[in-house]
Amino acid sequence: MTTGTGESTVRTSYRHGDLRRALIEAGVDLAREGGPAAVVVREATRRAGVTPNAAYRHFADRQALLDAVCSSCQALVAQAIEADQAAIAPTDVVEDARLRFRAVGTGYLRFALEEPGQFQTAFSASSDMDSATTSARAGNSGLTPFQLLTRALDDLVTVRLLPPERRPTAEFLAWSAVHGLAELFIDGPLxxxxxxxxxxxxVRVIDMVEKGL
Amino acid sequence: MTTGTGESTVRTSYRHGDLRRALIEAGVDLAREGGPAAVVVREATRRAGVTPNAAYRHFADRQALLDAVCSSCQALVAQAIEADQAAIAPTDVVEDARLRFRAVGTGYLRFALEEPGQFQTAFSASSDMDSATTSARAGNSGLTPFQLLTRALDDLVTVRLLPPERRPTAEFLAWSAVHGLAELFIDGPLxxxxxxxxxxxxVRVIDMVEKGL
DNA sequence: CTTACATGTGTACATCGTCCACATACAGCC
DNA sequence: GGCTGTATGTGGACGATGTACACATGTAAG
Structure with a gap:
């Protein structure tokens, strides 16, 4: 369907092949370069080698495209968390659970610093609570960032590092602290x-969460 | 310079009088109605009863206007914090300091929930650390939200509720948690x-901060 | 009173989102 | 194989936006 090496070059046939995916990928690139505001329909179609209106066969409007890009970016966040968790050298069960919990925070924040545009996009204009668990937003483990956090907290309870009575709403407390730091880093005063x-x-913020939960 | 009751109605003279202020006020209104994205030059000039280009005599570009609006919105946040602090019934010095610290968080979050558009605008595209202390961003006490937090933490150290060795970076930890919760509330999954x-x-997030600092 | 400067106006252009009518390719049916 | 319907891409158009450039008009300074 396409010539040359990249998908974003010249297209020989009238049909594109997988325009929807191509538009989302272009959108993710745009998000990396300039955050959510840079995810614009016309440039995405330009990169896909297609006229602007072609996008409307696959997305109702710009917001629909942005939502899809946002889901993809959340999947990247999930992968960053998974990478930090995978890098843990196992010791005992308790310490493993603790480190896996901390890795949710470090992975999340590492991604925020490495790819601020995609990070901002991941959590812009997104979703209620249910759609936060959609599979499009999942990483390699099939879990979304929120689910990875939830699971890590459950494990903390299992190994008795977190008293069960403190478990409810704990994900929101932890998420608030880490997410807030990310925002202050990216376009805030830090x-x-x-x-x-x-x-x-x-390190200090995650210490605070661990101590204050 | 203007006729009628409101500043935003018909203007009789060629000159406006205080267009810069009028544009900022219109921008703050737009921010309330639709967040930072709604702060657009043409609508602000429309509300000020002036042609679009008139704005460029007072602001270099849209971003400059948005920055000014952002400062005004931060002043509103400061006022919300001051209001919560003023509502505290004094008991003893130690408890007062503790409650004044908590009021920084409750005021901040109350404003975020009451005026999400202005809150988002207040912390969008803003500033490095120095400009976070500019007087345009201050409330009635002359302090910016960040300075109110800093002062509350200093007071916690004074009354020995916070060990001095934990004082450095404490504002960022506290701010992260509270700011993150605000973001999750406004356009996040909560x-x-x-x-x-x-x-x-x-309450829980502020508890966490108090306990975890 | 004249002149210079500050401030608002008018016209114009590029970009963006998006609507509508039209063209084209592929899929299934005969 | 040829015909037809539907999915998909094209082309042109409209209104909105930011903003540049030239012009008009008040106000102040000499």
């Missing part, structure tokens, strides 16, 4: 902080 | 939560 200071703050 | 549940979460 933007200009040197990287090592940011790393220290990440 | 948007649809019933109001009482939100209130419970506010």
């Amino acid at each position: 933007r200009a902080l040197p990287a090592p200071v940011k790393q220290t703050l990440i | 948007r649809a939560l019933p109001a009482p549940v939100k209130q419970t979460l506010i």
Whole structure:
């Protein structure tokens, strides 16, 4: 259907083949380059080698495209968390659960610092609680960022690091702290902080959550 | 310079009088109605009763207007915090300091829930650390939201509720937690939560901060 | 009173989202 | 195989936006 090496080059046939996917991928690239505001229909279609209106055969409007891009970006967040969790060298069950919980935070924040545009897009204009568990937003494990956090907290209860009576709403407390730090880092007043200071703050915020839950 | 009751009605003279202020006020209204994205030059000038280009005599571009609106919105946040702090019935010095610290969080989050558009605008595209202390962003006390938080934490140290060695970076930890919750409330997955549940979460997050700092 | 400057107006252009009518390709039926 | 219907892409158009450039008009300074 396409010529050349990349999918985004010249197209020989009238039909595209998988325009929907191509538009989402272009949107994810745009999100990386300029955040949610940069996810614009016309540029996405341009990159897919198609006229602007072709997008409307696959998405009701710009918001629908942005929603799809947002889901893809959430999947990237999930993968970042999974990567940090996978890097843990197993010791005992209790410590493993603790580190896997902390890895949710470090992975989340590492991604926020590495790909701020995609991070912002992942959590812009998104979703109620149910759609936060859609499979399009899942990483390799099939879990969304929120589900990875939930599971990590459940495991903390299992190994008795977290008293069961504190478990309800714990995901929202942990998420608030980590998400807030990410926002302050990305376009908030902590933007200009040197990287090592940011790393220290990440550790401190996760310490605070662990201690304060 | 203007006729009628409102500033936004018909203007008789060629000159406006205080267009800069009028544009900022219109921008703050737009922010209330639709968040930062709704702060658009043409609509602001329309409401000020002026042609679009007149705005460019007072602001370099849309972003400059948005920055000014953002500062005004931060001042509103400061006022919300001050209101919650003023409502505290004094008991002893230690408890007062504790409640004044908590009021920073409750005021911040109350404003986020009451005026989500202005809240989002207040912290969109804003500022490095220095400009977070600009006087345009201050409330009635002359302090910005960030400065109110800093002062509350200093007071916690004074009354020995917070060990001095934990004081550095404490504002960022507290701010992260509260700001993150606000974001999750406004356009995050907690948007649809019933109001009482939100209130419970506010208390819990502030508890977490107090305990975890 | 004249002149310079500050401020608002008018016209114009590029970009964006999106609607409508039209063209084309593929899929199934005969 | 040829015909037809539906899915998909094209082309042109409209209104909205940011903003540049040239012009008009008040206000102030000499």
